[in-house]
Amino acid sequence: MNYETLDIAVAAKVATVTLNRPQLRNAFNETAIADLAMAFDELGQDPAVRAIVLAANGPAFCAGADLHWMKRMAAYSPAENEADAMRLAAMLRTIYVSPKPVVARVQGDCYAGGMGLVAACDIVVAAEGVNFCLSEVKLGLVPATISPYVIKAMGEQAARRYFLTAERFDALEARRIGLAHEVVPMEALDATVSAIARALAANSPNAVREAKKLVRDIAGAPVDDALLADTAGRIAAIRASEEGREGVASFLEKRKPSWLST
Incomplete structure (x- = not known):
């Protein structure tokens, strides 16, 4: 454009x-x-x-x-x-x-x-x-x-x-x-x-996007049962995501994650 x-x-x-x-x-x-x-x-x-x-x-x-x-x-x-x-x-x-x-x-x-x-x-x-x-x-x-x-x-x-x-x-x-x-x-x-x-630019694109949204959504929220459930759900979802699994695997295998080569 x-x-x-x-x-x-x-x-x-x-x-x-x-x-x-x-x-x-x-x-x-x-x-x-x-x-x-x-x-x-x-x-x-x-x-x-x-x-x-x-x-x-x-x-x-x-x-x-x-x-x-x-x-x-x-x-x-x-x-x-x-x-x-x-x-x-x-x-x-x-x-x-x-x-x-x-x-x-x-x-x-x-x-x-x-x-x-x-x-x-x-x-x-x-x-x-x-x-x-x-x-x-x-x-x-x-x-x-x-x-x-x-x-x-x-x-x-x-x-x-x-x-x-x-x-x-x-x-x-x-x-x-x-x-x-x-x-x-x-x-x-x-x-x-x-x-x-x-x-x-070196970090997981999906994790950066979700972390940015996390700050917007959580800032100022009361620490109640709903917030605990929300944050637990977020970490569970990102652990199961493609980039989440790749990030942990690359760390354990002492190699660069795939998003650094794309």
Whole structure:
């Protein structure tokens, strides 16, 4: 597929989806939203892809919404505004529930809706000097569609502060509150992201997919009889799966599992 707002490359079982509107600080509009939704849907179904990196060209990772798009939205009817917001919400969910693990490579500032993109990813690596900001309230708006992912990533208490103040905070603060997993010098960003992507691509594709779903389903669930039965059922099913049997056999036989040769 050709995408108007993205560059996509696949190498060594890792797909890199690069936001490519550097002249607009990679702000997104309806075209960028549609491109991202389609790209992650297709890559999520591609058996040749085992991990996805979300990156960006230019000095900024993503400045949020394109101002031209926002001006058009101001003239929308309530129904048109809701439909437009649902397209953004659906795109973020596509990233969040992608069966392939997603690593965000954050090389530049990330504001507003851009933070939703980052928070929807599984692993976030940011360069030193990157700033983050939930700037919506400065414009009389709220970060509604991105809130499920941002609150999960940074926690309720941090969200209380940064949703309300629209303060900028740096990459080290992002790591402290849980939004970023690693903060590295810019010159180490590519090597760090590549090492994580290689590790993801080397694991059982089925186990990675199920482990990602496990976190989504179990986080916050009460530890009751239903949860015990659920988790017992999951491990029983994956032990009996083709990759589960192959993984255990390859470990016992001291050989590489079959998914490393495909």
